[in-house]
Amino acid sequence: MMRPLTQLIFVSRPLGFEAATLRAILDAAHRRNRAAGLTGALVCRADIYLQMLEGSRATVTACFGRILADRRHSDVELVWVGDALRRLFPQSSLRDDPPHAWMWGPAEIRQGAARQAGAAAYRQLFDRLAESPRLRQPWEG
Numbered sequence: 001m002m003r004p005l006t007q008l009i010f011v012s013r014p015l016g017f018e019a020a021t022l023r024a025i026l027d028a029a030h031r032r033n034r035a036a037g038l039t040g041a042l043v044c045r046a047d048i049y050l051q052m053l054e055g056s057r058a059t060v061t062a063c064f065g066r067i068l069a070d071r072r073h074s075d076v077e078l079v080w081v082g083d084a085l086r087r088l089f090p091q092s093s094l095r096d097d098p099p100h101a102w103m104w105g106p107a108e109i110r111q112g113a114a115r116q117a118g119a120a121a122y123r124q125l126f127d128r129l130a131e132s133p134r135l136r137q138p139w140e141g
């Protein structure tokens, strides 16, 4: 029997969002995710983090435990967790993009759109992200 693949989605609010902070988060995440066989994607802007993590149930659980305790963000909400047949981001230990034009804009985020959206909307968002080319962060030029 194949061990199930688990996917987890969370949303949170960055604290002290700047290029160097994001770089430090991503460096640690790439290193640890590669070692643990985790993949995923992080959508990030000063007002929001949205992440999908995928891997074995045990490694996803352990990683989310560390993420919950991380003081570089707050108001972490677990949006969805479940089994999946295949990875959405098999090539990326943690792809990072700023929000795409078709995602929530800053005004919608301020009005609570991401907090009110259901799990199905988030799953569609990551399905669509997986099909879209990566967007550079503003400071990547």
Ligand SMILES: Cc1cc2nc3c(=O)[nH]c(=O)nc-3n(C[C@H](O)[C@H](O)[C@H](O)COP(=O)(O)O)c2cc1C
Binding pocket: 012, 025, 028, 029, 030, 032, 033, 040, 042, 049, 051, 053, 063, 066, 067, 068, 069, 070, 072, 073, 094
């Ligand atoms: C929004 C956000 C997403 C993160 N995603 C991951 C991740 O996918 N994998 C990971 O290992 N750490 C991630 N981290 C960092 C962890 O919270 C933690 O700092 C990191 O795992 C290093 O832990 P260590 O200092 O015990 O090695 C994330 C942190 C934040 C704020």
